[in-house]
Amino acid sequence: MASSSGASTSRGMGLKLSCPHHPEAQLVDDFHAGDMICTACGLVVADRVIDVGSEWRTFSNEKAVSDPSRVGSAENPLLNGSDLSTMIGKPTGNAGFDENGMAKYHNKRQMSSADRALINAFREIGTMADRINLPRKIVDRTNVLFKQVQDQRTLKGRSNDAIAAACVYIACRQEGVPRTFREICAVSRVSKKEIGRCFKLILRALETNVDLITTGDFMSRFCSNLTLPPAVQKGATHIARKAVDMDLVAGRSPISVAAAAIFMASQASEEKRSQKEIGEIAGVAEVTIRQSYRLMYPQAAKLFPTDFKFAIKVEELPPP
Numbered sequence: 001m002a003s004s005s006g007a008s009t010s011r012g013m014g015l016k017l018s019c020p021h022h023p024e025a026q027l028v029d030d031f032h033a034g035d036m037i038c039t040a041c042g043l044v045v046a047d048r049v050i051d052v053g054s055e056w057r058t059f060s061n062e063k064a065v066s067d068p069s070r071v072g073s074a075e076n077p078l079l080n081g082s083d084l085s086t087m088i089g090k091p092t093g094n095a096g097f098d099e100n101g102m103a104k105y106h107n108k109r110q111m112s113s114a115d116r117a118l119i120n121a122f123r124e125i126g127t128m129a130d131r132i133n134l135p136r137k138i139v140d141r142t143n144v145l146f147k148q149v150q151d152q153r154t155l156k157g158r159s160n161d162a163i164a165a166a167c168v169y170i171a172c173r174q175e176g177v178p179r180t181f182r183e184i185c186a187v188s189r190v191s192k193k194e195i196g197r198c199f200k201l202i203l204r205a206l207e208t209n210v211d212l213i214t215t216g217d218f219m220s221r222f223c224s225n226l227t228l229p230p231a232v233q234k235g236a237t238h239i240a241r242k243a244v245d246m247d248l249v250a251g252r253s254p255i256s257v258a259a260a261a262i263f264m265a266s267q268a269s270e271e272k273r274s275q276k277e278i279g280e281i282a283g284v285a286e287v288t289i290r291q292s293y294r295l296m297y298p299q300a301a302k303l304f305p306t307d308f309k310f311a312i313k314v315e316e317l318p319p320p
Helices: 005-012 113-131 136-152 160-174 181-187 192-206 216-225 230-245 254-268 275-282 286-303
Strands: 027-030 035-038 044-047
Touching: 113 136, 113 160, 113 181, 136 160, 136 192, 160 181, 160 192, 181 192, 216 230, 216 254, 216 275, 230 254, 230 286, 254 275, 254 286, 275 286
Parallel strands: none
Antiparallel strands: 027 035, 035 044
16 A cells, blocks of 8 residues: 555645545544555545554553653643643753763743742632632632732732732622622631722722622621521511612611621521521621611511411510
8 A cells, every 4th residue: 555645645635535546535644654654545535644542551440650741831821821831850861961970951931920929829719619619610710810900910019919809809700690799718828907998909900890799698607607597588688678778777787787697587487597607607796687677676566578488476576
C-alpha cells in the first residue's frame, strides 16, 4: 500500500482528507502505525499522524500520589498571565550545568505581585464559601467581582480581605441567595462595619446594583436551622408578607421582620421558639425582634393564613 503524498499536503493545508478513489468512505486512524487508512480499499491516505491521546491508562481504583498529566494546571482567565507561564526546575544531570558548574537555564519570569495577590484573594474567597456552603457558581462570580475591583484600583487602602468579603456578599445577593452581614462577618477576618463600607464603595465603583432583599429570602433558611415544620414556615412567610403589604413594619429591616414573623408563627403552633433562639439564627438582637413583633401584634388576627393550624388562640399570643 502506498501513501498519498497529495493527501498529506492537503492535510498540512488544513483541508479535509478523503480517499481519491472512495471520497465518501470513512477514514480510520491507526495510531500504532501513524497512518490514516480508507475503510473501503485500505489505501493509506495520510502517514505520520500524531497521536494526541495520553500515554497511559487510568483506572478508577488507582490511588496515584500525583497526577501524571503533563499539561499543567487549568487555565485561569482572571490571571494576567492566564496561568500559562513555564517554571524551570532545578537541573539534576550534567546536561543542565555549564563548565563552571552553574545551571544553564533559569526562570526569566516569576509570578507578578498582582497575580499573587489575586491567587491569595481567590483562596480566601474559597475558604469563606466553604464555611457557609456556597456553590461554585457564587464563588466564580465573587472572583470576577474581585478582579474587576482590582483592575479599577478604586479601593486602594482597603484590605483585600474586606474587599473579598464584600464581594461574597454582593455575589450572594446577585445570585438570589443573600446572606446577612453578620453571616459574612462570621466567616471572614474583618468587621461588619468594614464589610459594609467596602460594599458601598464597590457598588459605586463598578456602577452596579443589587436587588432589594425581602423577608422571603431568609425565611426558608432560618426555619430550617430552627428545625421548624413546613406548616410553621408557610405561616411565617404569609405573616411577614402580609405585614409588609399592610405597611405595619415600615422602616424595619427584612431580617428583623422575618424573625418576628417566625416568632409569632411558632408561638401560635406547637413548635414554639423563643426570641433568643431565633435571634441567634437570624443574627439580630432580641430587642430588635421585640420591636418588630410589637408593630405586628395588634393586627395578628389578620396576618395568619386561613389554613393555619393554631395550637392556641390568637388572643393568647404572648404580648410584646
